[in-house]
Amino acid sequence: MTTVTPNEHMLHEVLRTHGPALRRVARAYAGDDGEEEDLYQEILLQLWRALPSFRGDAAPGTWSYRVALNTALAWRRSARRRTARSEQVRLDAVQAGSTPPATRTETAILREFMNALSDVDRTVLVLYMEGLDNDGIADVVGISTGAVAVRVHRMRKKFATTYVER
Amino acid sequence: MWNGNDMKLDSLRDAWRHGDDEAPDASSAAALDAARQRAAALAADVRRRDRRETVVALLLIPVFLLFAFRAPTTLATVGALIVVVSCAFIPLRLRAARQAEPDPGLPVAAALREELERVRAQERLLGSVLVWYVGPLGLGLALYMAGGTESVAFRAGSLLVLAVLYAGIAWLNLHTARHNVRPIARALEQSIRELEGGDDA
Numbered sequence: 001m002t003t004v005t006p007n008e009h010m011l012h013e014v015l016r017t018h019g020p021a022l023r024r025v026a027r028a029y030a031g032d033d034g035e036e037e038d039l040y041q042e043i044l045l046q047l048w049r050a051l052p053s054f055r056g057d058a059a060p061g062t063w064s065y066r067v068a069l070n071t072a073l074a075w076r077r078s079a080r081r082r083t084a085r086s087e088q089v090r091l092d093a094v095q096a097g098s099t100p101p102a103t104r105t106e107t108a109i110l111r112e113f114m115n116a117l118s119d120v121d122r123t124v125l126v127l128y129m130e131g132l133d134n135d136g137i138a139d140v141v142g143i144s145t146g147a148v149a150v151r152v153h154r155m156r157k158k159f160a161t162t163y164v165e166r
Numbered sequence: 167m168w169n170g171n172d173m174k175l176d177s178l179r180d181a182w183r184h185g186d187d188e189a190p191d192a193s194s195a196a197a198l199d200a201a202r203q204r205a206a207a208l209a210a211d212v213r214r215r216d217r218r219e220t221v222v223a224l225l226l227i228p229v230f231l232l233f234a235f236r237a238p239t240t241l242a243t244v245g246a247l248i249v250v251v252s253c254a255f256i257p258l259r260l261r262a263a264r265q266a267e268p269d270p271g272l273p274v275a276a277a278l279r280e281e282l283e284r285v286r287a288q289e290r291l292l293g294s295v296l297v298w299y300v301g302p303l304g305l306g307l308a309l310y311m312a313g314g315t316e317s318v319a320f321r322a323g324s325l326l327v328l329a330v331l332y333a334g335i336a337w338l339n340l341h342t343a344r345h346n347v348r349p350i351a352r353a354l355e356q357s358i359r360e361l362e363g364g365d366d367a
Contacts, residue, residue: 070271
């Protein structure tokens, strides 16, 4: 009979409560359709591998966001090396931007906005969209709350300039 | 659909979460079981690679020990003994140089810094591999060939082949460092700079 350790039990709970959020992280960083599932599986693998080093210093939710985002950022670095896909993503974003906003869904606009951001800003935006406050985002990313506030303010302004005022 | 000028970033949170119910999500137990199996398979791959390196080294050591005892000249004996020492040394050094993956549970900024250190170490390793890892092996082989009793033309030809092989290895390492490792280091440096710059803004 397999014994479930407390950490494994915690991971089950993390997946039960944060599984959809982890999938959204995968969606935000994946390229074409097939990659989202691959990246999600990679996030699960890294959660499993990181489990022995979980000491409970951070809340399980914070920890799972950290693992997911670190995995997603590593995934993008390696994807960029393989195919220089980032340039294509930015190109897609520019091309998509030429479509009148009224003909696009909110999801498409959000995706387009995210694709045009740097990896760092995208990380902050993902957590912001997840509903974390500035302290929560600062905890996951490892920067000051003030720095998070500045980034969020800049992004909201950029979004307004790009999509609302035109 | 996009519905007007009053749309703000905050109001897209619903759209962000939209579609999750449609996504076919395996139960956490099944998903974790799959992750556990993949982790075990990856660990088995690493063990197999370590075993392969050790076996190759262990096979070469007795062969070159025999060559050392039967070598026709002192130069060839010294060369064969250098090969023996190198064969014992290389797998140990490679295993020691293989760094552990950074903890993915670290805050993003700290994980980026750790990863940058790891990538820089990898770049340094690629730069020094010719000197510290395969260099002694090549020197041993060169001395063994030079100390042989074959014709001068044969020995010169063998040394030339060895020189070309080592030039190829040097080029390959340089190419890997420049085109694969350095761009990753640059991307990491840029992300770290961007994160650290946020405070000043």
